[in-house]
């Protein structure tokens with residue numbers, strides 16, 4: 001891989017505007033059988049999403065992926081979303097009990113609309129076998145598989161039947177994979193996304209490393225259909241993490257899914273915990289993201305997200321917070 005770069009190294013170049021107001025710019029994205037308001041999905045992490053937030057998002061036509069860290073609640077969650085006529089989007093791992101869980105869902109005709117296979121090193125037989133298992137038992141579920149960081153991995157997971165792949169090994173804000181293992185896409189996530197997108201024949205989710213709303217537009221430019229974000233969604237009033245007060249200021253916790261706080265033990269820890277400033281209401285952030293993306297589309301000289309996909313860009317090597 002040559003010419004690696006990350007989000008802060010790139011600036012998109014404006015093209016002639018074709019709208020009279022940013023309101024005319026359409027940020028919606030079709031992903032699977034459904035169309036969502038913005039190409040953004042909060043990370044499937046325990047301090048980012050819970051059932052209440054999932055319902056809030058689904059009711060307002062935002063994509064969501066429920067986390068997999070309370071496995072015993074997943075079946076009721078699917079039933080409850082189906083009763084409300086909302087999309088059911090869950091996560092699974094690859095351990096033995098997950099195989100029986102998929103069979104149980106199939107036997108009870110409980111078909112999640114989206115199933116995300118969520119493990120650290122997604123380029124593995126474990127994930128390939130789980131994709132095949134889901135496709136055998138729940139062929140109508142849209143399967144997202146990850147995480148990966150190479151075109152070879154994208155091709156293999158697509159060939160196994162994945163409907164979308166998720167790219168990002170170690171660029172996350174609470175991720176310590178890079179320092180613990182020496183591996184990953186941390187520090188060059190945007191270049192890795194481009195590399196993977198060139199090989200992909202199905203949608204890609206860019207996962208991790210988004211620090212500003214402009215990074216969403218950059219992800220779209222470099223091949224993402226959807227962008228998964230953790231830290232920017234942490235710290236809201238609705239966020240599940242605990243709230244603490246220090247010197248009169250409010251903070252909320254945000255921890256990694258491979259942190260000892262999530263795992264309950266210090267084994268194969270690849271994540272940490274941090275506190276982020278309290279950010280107010282989730283809807284305000286979603287609205288701001290949509291407006292900023294409408295602006296991005298207008299700067300791209302387009303009316304839809306497609307306008308961003310072909311826009312010119314420059315590499316400006318002034319990395320200030322590369323890869324955290």
Ligand SMILES: NC(=O)C1=CN([C@@H]2O[C@H](COP(=O)(O)OP(=O)(O)OC[C@H]3O[C@@H](n4cnc5c(N)ncnc54)[C@H](OP(=O)(O)O)[C@@H]3O)[C@@H](O)[C@H]2O)C=CC1
Pocket residue numbers: 093094095118119120121126147168169170171172175177208256257258268270
């Ligand atoms: N996007 C990212 O950069 C990363 C994300 N995470 C997140 O943390 C959570 C926990 O992830 P994970 O530990 O995979 O989940 P699990 O603990 O559920 O592990 C899934 C399975 O994969 C095996 N496994 C995990 N990592 C490896 C590896 N490097 N090589 C071979 N086998 C492996 C595990 O076995 P065993 O534990 O015995 O090895 C286990 O059987 C997930 O939500 C994941 O998305 C974690 C790290 C990086």
Ligand SMILES: Nc1nc2c(ncn2[C@@H]2O[C@H](COP(=O)(O)O)[C@@H](O)[C@H]2O)c(=O)[nH]1
Pocket residue numbers: 043044045147168169170171172173174175176177207208209210228229230231232255256257258259270271272
């Ligand atoms: N290496 C680790 N990555 C993790 C862990 N928990 C979550 N994640 C990944 O981070 C993104 C969110 O990134 P952000 O930059 O937007 O905050 C999330 O979707 C996962 O892919 C972890 O413990 N270790």
